[in-house]
Amino acid sequence: MSTPLDELFVRTRSENRAALIGYLPAGFPSQQGCIDALTAMVEGGVDAVEIGYPYSDPVMDGPVIQAAADTSLRNGTGAAEVMTTLAAIAKIAPTVVMTYWNPIERYGVDKFLADIKGNGGSGVITPDLTIEESEPWIAASQSHETNRIYVVAPSTLEERLKRVTAATSGFVYAASLMGVTGTRSTVSSSAQGLVSRLRAVTDLPIAVGLGVSTPEQAREVAQYADGVIVGSAFIRLLQDSPTLEEGVAKVRSLAKELSKGLQRS
Amino acid sequence: MSVAVDSNIIGHFGPYGGRFVPEALIGALDELALAHEVALKDPVFQAELAELHRTYTGRPSIITEVKRFAEHAGGARILLKREDLNHTGSHKINNVLGQALLTKRMGKKRIIAETGAGQHGVAAATAAALMGLDCVVYMGEEDTKRQSLNVARMKLLGAEVIPVTQGSKTLKDAINEAMRDWVTNVETTHYLLGTVAGPHPFPTMVRDFHRVIGVEAREQCLELMGRLPDVILACVGGGSNAIGIFHPFLEDTSVRLVGLEAGGSGIESGLHAATISGGSPGVLHGTRSYVLQDENGQTVESHSISAGLDYPGVGPEHAYLNDIGRAEYRPITDAQAMEAFALLCKTEGIIPAIESAHALAGAMQIGKELGSEAVLLVNLSGRGDKDVQTAADYFGIPL
Numbered sequence: 001m002s003t004p005l006d007e008l009f010v011r012t013r014s015e016n017r018a019a020l021i022g023y024l025p026a027g028f029p030s031q032q033g034c035i036d037a038l039t040a041m042v043e044g045g046v047d048a049v050e051i052g053y054p055y056s057d058p059v060m061d062g063p064v065i066q067a068a069a070d071t072s073l074r075n076g077t078g079a080a081e082v083m084t085t086l087a088a089i090a091k092i093a094p095t096v097v098m099t100y101w102n103p104i105e106r107y108g109v110d111k112f113l114a115d116i117k118g119n120g121g122s123g124v125i126t127p128d129l130t131i132e133e134s135e136p137w138i139a140a141s142q143s144h145e146t147n148r149i150y151v152v153a154p155s156t157l158e159e160r161l162k163r164v165t166a167a168t169s170g171f172v173y174a175a176s177l178m179g180v181t182g183t184r185s186t187v188s189s190s191a192q193g194l195v196s197r198l199r200a201v202t203d204l205p206i207a208v209g210l211g212v213s214t215p216e217q218a219r220e221v222a223q224y225a226d227g228v229i230v231g232s233a234f235i236r237l238l239q240d241s242p243t244l245e246e247g248v249a250k251v252r253s254l255a256k257e258l259s260k261g262l263q264r265s
Numbered sequence: 266m267s268v269a270v271d272s273n274i275i276g277h278f279g280p281y282g283g284r285f286v287p288e289a290l291i292g293a294l295d296e297l298a299l300a301h302e303v304a305l306k307d308p309v310f311q312a313e314l315a316e317l318h319r320t321y322t323g324r325p326s327i328i329t330e331v332k333r334f335a336e337h338a339g340g341a342r343i344l345l346k347r348e349d350l351n352h353t354g355s356h357k358i359n360n361v362l363g364q365a366l367l368t369k370r371m372g373k374k375r376i377i378a379e380t381g382a383g384q385h386g387v388a389a390a391t392a393a394a395l396m397g398l399d400c401v402v403y404m405g406e407e408d409t410k411r412q413s414l415n416v417a418r419m420k421l422l423g424a425e426v427i428p429v430t431q432g433s434k435t436l437k438d439a440i441n442e443a444m445r446d447w448v449t450n451v452e453t454t455h456y457l458l459g460t461v462a463g464p465h466p467f468p469t470m471v472r473d474f475h476r477v478i479g480v481e482a483r484e485q486c487l488e489l490m491g492r493l494p495d496v497i498l499a500c501v502g503g504g505s506n507a508i509g510i511f512h513p514f515l516e517d518t519s520v521r522l523v524g525l526e527a528g529g530s531g532i533e534s535g536l537h538a539a540t541i542s543g544g545s546p547g548v549l550h551g552t553r554s555y556v557l558q559d560e561n562g563q564t565v566e567s568h569s570i571s572a573g574l575d576y577p578g579v580g581p582e583h584a585y586l587n588d589i590g591r592a593e594y595r596p597i598t599d600a601q602a603m604e605a606f607a608l609l610c611k612t613e614g615i616i617p618a619i620e621s622a623h624a625l626a627g628a629m630q631i632g633k634e635l636g637s638e639a640v641l642l643v644n645l646s647g648r649g650d651k652d653v654q655t656a657a658d659y660f661g662i663p664l
Contacts, residue, residue: 055562055563056432056563057432057437057438057441057549057550058441059286059287059441059444059445059550060287060445060448062445066431066432073563078560101285102547102548102549102556102558102562103561103562104562105547105548105562106547106558106560106561107561128285128286128287128548128551129285130283130284130285132283132284133283133284133285133553150288151287152288153289154289155289155291155292155451156288156289156292157292160288160291164288175287175288175289178289178448178449178450178451178452179448179449180448
């Protein structure tokens with residue numbers, strides 16, 4: 001199997017650069033506003049998109065994404081809205097959905113992946129699904145040919161990195177630090193250490209997320225990782241802009257700035 | 266009959282339990298599970314904990330027979346296991362002392378805890394003070410306003426109380442925030458979770474620290490009556506006091522185990538915290554169990570007059586005991602609980618926690634169903650000092 005996401009990393013690796021991955025929760029700042037902002041992100045230079053399925057109890061997320069998820073849930077975002085957003089964006093870029101586990105289980109594991117695939121999605125990021133609980137998930141994603149993207153942390157030990165990456169496809173999501181999502185002034189030094197430990201156990205592409213928000217940080221991460229994930233920084237632009245149009249324009253220009261530094265020397 | 270857990274996968278109770286957490290926490294959970302396993306078999310640890318319970322908690326807690334109350338419960342014989350007489354006023358101290366000792370064993374210096382009404386937060390702050398640990402308690406902003414007295418108690422005990430302003434600003438959001446702190450500070454910090462929920466090993470470990478309730482009660486019943494009770498009743502929010510008294514009786518199949526959930530304004534009203542009676546299987550706070558959730562799997566807010574039962578999840582072992590029929594769970598409405606609360610005050614001179622009043626209301630129902638031959642053991646999990654304001658409001662007593 002090969003998803004649009006798999007193909008993207010083949011291409012960026014051959015181009016000797018990192019891929020830029022942008023995140024927004026579906027339904028934020030509004031259903032259409034999210035689609036507009038993600039479209040602008042892709043036009044600005046984001047290579048792949050991560051659509052968040054907002055959840056009531058997001059323990060991996062810092063205040064920025066929590067507030068965005070709250071807005072989205074109050075806007076009435078559910079599975080249908082996530083799938084609509086996915087269908088719109090997957091037409092213009094490789095797209096994955098990021099969600100905590102309970103909404104998937106409630107929707108039905110098999111049906112969820114059938115709809116991810118049916119709407120053009122490449123796969124799903126599952127930040128709170130452990131490999132011990134993954135048996136039905138792995139079986140279903142094999143039959144629907146979708147990527148299974150797990151998140152690993154600087155505290156993850158070698159033996160476990162092997163087990164998790166063996167179950168992963170698409171890319172490995174490397175959390176840059178011990179903590180939750182959100183912008184930080186510097187990228188934690190633990191990110192590079194984690195990536196090199198991952199290189200020792202897997203050939204999968206590795207994307208770094210958590211705390212990456214500026215072009216300088218993206219450039220730094222692009223030197224050693226296959227992908228750079230930016231979320232909270234885009235959300236903040238939308239939260240801080242008086243109008244959607246202004247926010248979308250800023251999202252486009254940040255994507256453009258971020259995409260400039262991805263080439264490896 | 267054996268009700269052993271599915272031993273193929275550690276930390277599971279049939280289809281329930283397990284771990285649904287960020288990978289960042291796996292190392293700390295493994296470390297904790299190992300520390301607990303070792304401590305369980307270590308006579309030095311067990312002796313240290315037993316000594317603390319004898320000289321600090323005030324264990325064993327006594328059994329009180331309540332004859333005047335029993336007249337309102339079909340004349341059944343009713344015994345109370347008096348966890349309300351423990352230091353800090355509830356069963357919560359059993360678990361916090363155990364976990365605080367483990368924290369020291371793991372070489373960690375800081376504990377964090379979540380609290381709803383403040384009982385677990387006060388107990389955690391107490392253990393931290395006793396053992397010289399730093400303590401941060403996360404408490405929903407709404408709850409800090411409703412329970413300002415307990416906020417002051419925690420501060421007096423040296424804890425820092427952080428009001429949580431996210432989400433619904435109640436217990437579930439306090440747990441979310443504590444988990445975020447833990448993900449960030451896991452190297453130095455132990456998350457002292459207050460109930461039998463959360464990822465493995467919490468449901469097993471917290472249960473093991475509360476089993477002392479049932480172990481004592483079993484001996485006390487045999488000594489007092491030469492027989493076991495017919496029914497054991499306990500209130501169930503997360504379910505820690507209930508599992509503590511149920512667990513040592515699991516293999517005594519003649520003993521009915523009844524958990525009383527917070528029925529709020531009634532299951533049909535949608536305003537309740539009766540997770541097993543009115544919820545469905547799902548994943549919340551790192552474990553699979555019954556959950557109050559909507560059609561998209563979003564957690565639904567719970568409602569109860571009792572802050573300690575006001576939680577939209579429940580321990581996974583209770584979910585399992587329900588499904589296999591070893592324990593049964595019933596909702597008790599706010600009104601039924603408050604009737605039992607008032608009755609125990611006036612017939613026995615004991616002011617129960619409103620949480621525990623749910624179990625008393627269950628005893629009134631089941632006593633009437635079974636009649637005067639039955640022996641009912643009720644876990645009186647906490648005392649009602651903290652509930653005086655709520656009860657005064659409810660009964661229209663001017664303060």
